[in-house]
Amino acid sequence: MATAPLVSDAQASPEVRAVFDDIRATRGSDFVNNFWRVLAADPGTLKRTWEEVKAVMGAPGALDPLTREMLYIAVSTTNGCSYCVHSHTAAARAKGMTNAQYGELLAVVGLAARTNQLAQALQVPVDDAFEV
Amino acid sequence: MATAPLVSDAQASPEVRAVFDDIRATRGSDFVNNFWRVLAADPGTLKRTWEEVKAVMGAPGALDPLTREMLYIAVSTTNGCSYCVHSHTAAARAKGMTNAQYGELLAVVGLAARTNQLAQALQVPVDDAFEV
Amino acid sequence: MATAPLVSDAQASPEVRAVFDDIRATRGSDFVNNFWRVLAADPGTLKRTWEEVKAVMGAPGALDPLTREMLYIAVSTTNGCSYCVHSHTAAARAKGMTNAQYGELLAVVGLAARTNQLAQALQVPVDDAFEV
Amino acid sequence: MATAPLVSDAQASPEVRAVFDDIRATRGSDFVNNFWRVLAADPGTLKRTWEEVKAVMGAPGALDPLTREMLYIAVSTTNGCSYCVHSHTAAARAKGMTNAQYGELLAVVGLAARTNQLAQALQVPVDDAFEV
Amino acid sequence: MATAPLVSDAQASPEVRAVFDDIRATRGSDFVNNFWRVLAADPGTLKRTWEEVKAVMGAPGALDPLTREMLYIAVSTTNGCSYCVHSHTAAARAKGMTNAQYGELLAVVGLAARTNQLAQALQVPVDDAFEV
Amino acid sequence: MATAPLVSDAQASPEVRAVFDDIRATRGSDFVNNFWRVLAADPGTLKRTWEEVKAVMGAPGALDPLTREMLYIAVSTTNGCSYCVHSHTAAARAKGMTNAQYGELLAVVGLAARTNQLAQALQVPVDDAFEV
Known part of the structure; x- marks a missing residue:
């Protein structure tokens, strides 16, 4: 169990949904793993963390x-x-x-x-x- | 400062000296760094550790x-x-x-x-x- | 699973029971969480740890x-x-x-x-x- | 000693200098501590890290x-x-x-x-x- | 769940089987615990690790x-x-x-x-x- | 350098001095090592920590x-x-x-x-x- 609820697509605020959508588009997959769904408890940290992951892991x-x-x-x-x-x-x-x-x-x-x-x-x- | 003395070439027992010599031969350098000189306080651990380093880091x-x-x-x-x-x-x-x-x-x-x-x-x- | 058994109220020695009672009285709740029930395997550490928690976390x-x-x-x-x-x-x-x-x-x-x-x-x- | 050189103001590239200037302006102090001067070895990480510090530690x-x-x-x-x-x-x-x-x-x-x-x-x- | 499959006796290669056999003989028990069964994913590391455990933990x-x-x-x-x-x-x-x-x-x-x-x-x- | 000043015998408050004296008496030595001198910045933690060390390390x-x-x-x-x-x-x-x-x-x-x-x-x- 996590210490914060997992955020489903249906529960996602527009700000969270935008990050989920970018995860999907970047990875070319519909799967959003639990890390992002729990981190969505704090949309600001979700967004900053995803931006960092994309920049550090994905750039040539x-x-x-x-x-x-x-x-x-x-x-x-x-x-x-x-x-x-x-x-x-x-x-x-x-x-x-x-x-x-x-x-x-x-x-x-x-x-x-x-x-x-x-x-x-x-x-x-x-x-x-x-x-x- | 270390918690055990650094072993110089002159102080090295034959068992320790053999490891130092193999470090030098393997690396093609006369330099034996402090890690090995302090670890020489326990010749058995010195030998096992060096063998492992050679096997893991050096093998193709x-x-x-x-x-x-x-x-x-x-x-x-x-x-x-x-x-x-x-x-x-x-x-x-x-x-x-x-x-x-x-x-x-x-x-x-x-x-x-x-x-x-x-x-x-x-x-x-x-x-x-x-x-x- | 824990590496030591959980001590129930019924199994608690008088020394352990006194700590459990103090936990309940201090917190105003009947709930004694698993940490204390497992730690009861060592009554001395149980008592010293609880005293420290009470002193550090509870005092003004x-x-x-x-x-x-x-x-x-x-x-x-x-x-x-x-x-x-x-x-x-x-x-x-x-x-x-x-x-x-x-x-x-x-x-x-x-x-x-x-x-x-x-x-x-x-x-x-x-x-x-x-x-x- | 650090594993990378400390970057002085004189050595700073424009990209690094911009971060140093923002550190000074944000803190209202001329002092740029060693962490940023060594991190300047990688301007991208320097910039991302400073932006994160400013966002997380400085915002109301x-x-x-x-x-x-x-x-x-x-x-x-x-x-x-x-x-x-x-x-x-x-x-x-x-x-x-x-x-x-x-x-x-x-x-x-x-x-x-x-x-x-x-x-x-x-x-x-x-x-x-x-x-x- | 592990990040690599557990290797059963039936699946073990001769190299892995030899280590399992030595574990059994050394311990005087038929039980080979999961650590060794997962580590068998890399037979070289399995063998080196077991040799080290035997030398360090078992020798007088x-x-x-x-x-x-x-x-x-x-x-x-x-x-x-x-x-x-x-x-x-x-x-x-x-x-x-x-x-x-x-x-x-x-x-x-x-x-x-x-x-x-x-x-x-x-x-x-x-x-x-x-x-x- | 420490993040708090070392407390000399002359600077020690009576509460701190009592702990220093007990360290000396318990160990049968005049030497009070730096850990206790820096920890003296917080007399309550100094006392609780020393009592714990004495109980855990010193008792039969x-x-x-x-x-x-x-x-x-x-x-x-x-x-x-x-x-x-x-x-x-x-x-x-x-x-x-x-x-x-x-x-x-x-x-x-x-x-x-x-x-x-x-x-x-x-x-x-x-x-x-x-x-x-």
Whole structure:
């Protein structure tokens, strides 16, 4: 259960409906996932968040869309956000992530968590060589 | 300061020295960074960790080396590991990360942290569509 | 499921029962939520934790009760504690949190998570101006 | 040290300079803190982040500016972001946070971290009463 | 639901089956828990992870097996990993953890989370006396 | 630098001084570390926190003092609390932690972080066998 109600299409205010419509048009799909339906509890945050997602994840750039999704999975996993892990793993697969790529992603994020922990436990001082 | 002493080459036991030598040979550089010098306090963990790093980060595979480094940065940043952020940002640059790629990495990890937080605050239920 | 059994009123030892009674008297409600029923597995921690909650959340002071609950939500969300997000969002609503206030809370905690992430990624040095 | 160079006024591109100018105008102060100077490494993220900060922290609304800053401190502390803790504690004091308010903020965020940890350790099931 | 399918014994490749068999032989039990069945999606990570678990948790050493499990619970709780909290609390009980020991574990991890939070909020400088 | 001033003995109010005196008497040492000197900014939180530390860490019980310190290190490391890692590693050494024990502690906390991350990435469902 969420801490705020899911907003259906029928319940959506015009401001919320405009965001839902843009999600549909941008993705070329009728599906609006629960994140946006709950976030609609605060239309201003809904709109700002969607605009940011569209700008950051959708615009052409130096990183391909699948790499961006895998970075999203890495952060969401580290934060322990169950919803986000599910939605972005699904998105990465929809963008072509293979089982081999997913396996290597798992290996890297597991290793990083382990060495992060060791570096924190040991309070390793930053090498001069890493200075900008 | 670290919570354990940094082990210099002169202080290294043969077991530790063998790992240091393999780090140098693998990287083609004489530089052994502080992480390994402090971790040398526990030779078994040193060896297991280095073997894992070599296997996960160095082997040819489905993800290119720069993508792996960027995933490492994403996890290290989310865990707030200062040492790891420094060392892996330096490593990513050494592997060719451009300013444009770094900028997009920052944008994605910032966005992911934000939507992770929103999904946690709202306790959004996972959509059936995301089921495997 | 919890990792320890929920303690019902009938199962409560006198020491546990005294805490449950104080929870009821303090809140003016017969409802004792699951957190206390599971925590009753360790009566000493139950008692110390409840005393602390009563002292920190209930005493008159410089912050009003709703502000305290919203701070609690902010921490619980960042820690990804599902139970705590649910219970303190319910508590904040019971103390009068409006939809507008909740919306702004969401916007602030989402923004904070994002800029925290950016500051960690960039390892921004603290300005002299922020020194006490 | 940061993982990207601090951008001085002299080095700022017109796009970056426009954001710096808006920060100064909005705050009525000539001071541009390091966060923005390092973030300037990626002008797009700089601009989007500043627009979001201005919208979320500066607009009139249902939460007063000091409450917003205290929520920011709560999140930043939980994320262990040293820079953010420093900058937002300074900001809260500039907005009038008293020692008594700060003391209560500390007490609440410390308590929340403790009960979050207990609820996670015990995996307490969410009460039906907390359902929306 | 998991983000990858659970691999049954019948579905297991020879490489995966060999790990499952070693888990069974090492533990003296026919039970292979879900963690390994999902991780089998990536046989390389499955094998490396199991080898590490066997080496770190199973070998005789300076810490007894129960202490290691309790440390595992402490980390898993702090990371908010529900699966890990469940599996390692069960493992600790199987290794003899008493209710009294569990109660004290809860008290310590709750206290640590609280003082961690306070130290982060206050950005307490490290005392010279703690230097190695 | 801290976000609040360090309180010297000369500056301590009678309420703060009483806590400092009890720290000294309890530990049999004249040294009062910075955590308490900064926390003295809020005498109520100082007193409640010290009472809790004394009760949880100092009382005889089912876990020996060194095990409690190692659990404290595990939580502090996972939270990335630099001050806490330093102070509790020093405390564990003062209570007799050997290099071998410290090495195994590092190995366990590193492994736990890694498998926590994998379990979160894969969203592994809890086995029925782990139910209480």
